[in-house]
Each structure stands twice: as C-alpha cells, then as structure tokens.
Amino acid sequence: MSTIALPHQERGASFWRLVELVGCYVLGLLWIMPLLYAVWMAIHPPEYEVRFDLFAPLTLDNFIAAWSAAPFARYFFNTFVLISVILVAQFVICTLAAYAFARYEFKGKTVIFMLILLQLMVMPEVLLVENYRTMVRLGLVDTVLAMGLPYMASAFGIFLLRQAFLTVPKELDDAARVEGAGSVGVLLRVYVPLARPVYVAYGLVSVSYHWNNLLWPLVITNSVSTRPLTVGLQVFASPDQGVQWSIISAAALMTSAPLLIAFLLFQRQFVQSFMRAGIK
Template sequence: MTNALHTPLCEKRRRVHWRRRLQENWLHLVMVPLALLWLSPMIWILVTSLKTNVEVFDQSAGFFPEKLNFSNYPSTLAVAPFGTYLLNSVIVTGSILAGQLVTITLAAYAFARLTFPGKNILFTLFLLQVMFPIYAIFLTNFVTLQEMGLINTIPAMIVPFIASGYGTFMLRQSFRQVPSELSDAARLDGCNHLEILWHVYLPLVKPTLIAFAIISVVTHWNDYMWPLLVTNSEGIRTLPIGLGLLAKADSGADWPRLMAGTTLVVSPLLLLFIIFQRRFIDSFMHTGVK
C-alpha cells in the first residue's frame, strides 16, 4: 500500500522537477539550434580547408575529409604574402580605431556638454555621414586623396575613416546620461574640460567605447572595396584583398586553399572574441542601459 502510494508521488515530483527545469532553461533550447545554425558556415569553411580539390567536387564524398589535408595552409601562404597583408590589416585597423576614439570623444563631449553658436545645425550636418552610404562618397574621397598624393599608401586606407558620425552620436548619448553634477563638482575643484573628460566622463562610458571599438574593428578588418580602390601593390594590401586574389586565380577558385585563406582572415577576430567575450557581451548589455 505504501509502495503503491509512493510510486505515483515520486513520478509527480519528477514531472514537476522536469517542468521547472524546462521553464528555467527553455531559452537555451531555443538558442542552441540558433547557435549551431550560426556556426555551420564556420564549420563548413574549416572542414573544406582540410579537403582536397577532388573531395570538394566529388558528390560521393562525405562531409568530412577522409584524411586531414593541412598542406592547404602553407600553400595558401605561398600564393600571396599573407604575413604582409596581416601586418597591413593590423596597422590600418588599429590606426583607424585610435583616430576614431580621439575624434569621437572630443566631438561627442562638445556636442553633449558645451554650448556654442550653431551647435544643433553642426550636429545635424555631422549626422549626415550616418545617413549616406559609404559607397556614395568613394569618388570624392578618392579624388581628394589623389590630390594629396596619398593613393597607393597606407594612410589612404586610414584618413577617410578617422571621423565617425555614428560613433559621435553613440558617445554623445552616453555623455548626456552622465549626471551634470559630477562635471560641476570637478569644475569646482579646478579641472578644465580635458581633465573633466578624462577623469569624469570616460571612466563612466567605457562600455560604449568598447562596443564602438568592436564595431569599428570588425568593419575595417573586413573592408574590401576601399583598400582595393586605393591600392595597387602587394606591399600595402590588406587581408581581404589577398583573399580576393585567391578567388580570382586563372584556373578558377581553388576552394580548399580559398577556405584556408578565409580561416586565416577570420581567425584573429574569433580569437579576440574568445579571449574577451565576457567584456564584449557586458559592453553591449550596458551600452543601452541608463
């Protein structure tokens, strides 16, 4: 009698336990398939980079290679000077980010906390950079750089992107959320504008700066059209252009080597995300929080 009552009670408790677990973890059940869907192109790229050309086009071959073919990576590095391309990409992306952090910080502080004639009109004109697609100003930027004698140089890939309307708007909104009492207290202590900006505002908007830095690095690391337009020598080209050269071989695209090159291009960003993923996620979560 006791066992007969005990068994339904245990089953009921078990069902309640699993129902509670399902309610607590239902989001994971939804996100896991989405994560696998997002990872599927990366998995395909990595697997293809370890195949032979025959296996890529053989319909009877399986998804995974019969034998891992790591020779695609050294052969890819031999086709083009990927070491030079990597160094150029780091220089270009790092220089753009450094310049943008300076310009957007100063501009955002001026638009958020200073009062001067024509402030609103100037800010509206500044935001036009966000409204127009970058491809719409390629010609004018190219002509300007040509008159400056910067075509086919590293600065040609950096100078047009030193200012960012999107970054200025993003940081201005964060500055406006900082209580003005903090800057007033710093001013009473004798701080000038630069000291107030450095000691009061910047420490409070670090999540916004990190979020913008992520967007900027990913955008300019993967940029293909502008570096292709302003460069014509291997010594100053970047990684996306080197990857494009692999796809335009005379005998057609060598897919294993092309995928090996793609892996080399995206690996630094993936490694950067894996190392700093918690800081990245926290920065985006706190960017939109007042």
C-alpha cells in the same frame, strides 16, 4: 501528493520562452554551419571537400599552401597598421566631439548634431568617386593613409559616445573641477574611464568593419606593398589558378581568426555597452 496546476498565463509564457530558446538554437546552428564547413575543408585534403568521412586524414597543407600563395605577412602588417591608425584617430575625434555635444551648449548644437546623424544614412559607396579624387589631389593614392583617411571621423562613434557621456552625473564634473581639473582633465579622468565598455564595443565594430572592408582598399591601392588582407584574398580567385576551395577556406580562416578571438574575449563588454547606451 496533489499537484499544483500552473496558471494559464504562466504556461503560455513558458511555452513562448521554449519557442524562443529553440529559435535561438536553430539560428545559431544556421550561422555556425558555414564556419564548420570551412573548417572541415581547411583541415582535410581537397578530395574531401564534398565528401564527409569521419576518418578522413587531417592535414595542415592547405594553410601552408595558402600562406605561400600570397605575401600574408605583408597583408597582415598593412591591415594592423590601417586598423590601428583608424581606431586611434576615431577615438580621439569622436571622444572630443561627443564630449562637446554631451556637456557644452553652443549655437547650432542641435542642427550640427542632426547633420552628423544624417551621415549614418549615406552609404560609403556613394562617396567613392569623390574620395578617390580627393586622394589623387593629395597625392596619397596607393598608401595606407589613403585607405584610412575617409574613415577617421565616425558619426556612429560620436553618437554612441555621446549617449554614454550623457549618463555620467554632472556632480562628478563639479567634483573633478573642485580638485582643480580642467575640461581635458575631467574628460580623461571621469568620462573616458566610465565609458570604457563603450570604447571596447565601438572598437570591435570599427575593427570588424575595416578589417572586412574590400571596395575602397581595392580602388585606392595598386601594389602588393599597400594591400590589406581583404584585397590580398583576391589572388585565390584568379582564373589562371582556378578555384581551390580548401585553400580558400584556409586563407579565409587565417584572416578571420583574429576577429573571432577578439569578439569571444570582449563579447560581454560588447553587449553591456549597447545596453548602457540605450541602443536596441
């Protein structure tokens, strides 16, 4: 039987696809190695932190010690309340703003939208002192509301939802208005359902950022009753107790597990939403 030789261009394309695939596997391995090492230290006794033994005994003592060393139940509660308040406020504010920029014409629209986009270039740390002074004047220092108030409006969320709303055909607006829906009805019945994957993706980004945010909660909180998980983890770095990496790994896994599970459940919507919004 005679073999058919592949054209030179096809062989070159196959080679680069193979290189790309190998590169993805290498990067994935580099990303997952620290996580696997943290899991190894968390489920084994401290003497196996730097010594690999396939038959090392498994234990949950590190998780029990980590949970007992700090009021994790309170930290989890504060974090969930903080994330929920920020996410609900961002969804409402960003949805209304994005709908206005996508479907209404008003004076200064372009300038205002450009000013909003400029906020993406401002690091939150730049506003740290001024935000703290504002919270002091409002009497909100050491409260969950103070941690979330500076983040309840998001320039990125407005931009992302505006991009999604622009893809909705205007004929759907007309059809909804013929049925008697007003502006709010059109928004809730047409735009919000069609942008559901975008809401999921933005929600994951927002939750991930505020779940891992450390500097602002560390500055604005003073008591255990208001601290989130990121600030609570600082107790394991105390010089008095020393650094116990097995317990720190267990605590870190407990705090990061909800985010990992959320991303695994919604990873398809996360990728598709950015593709639909035209963001690369």
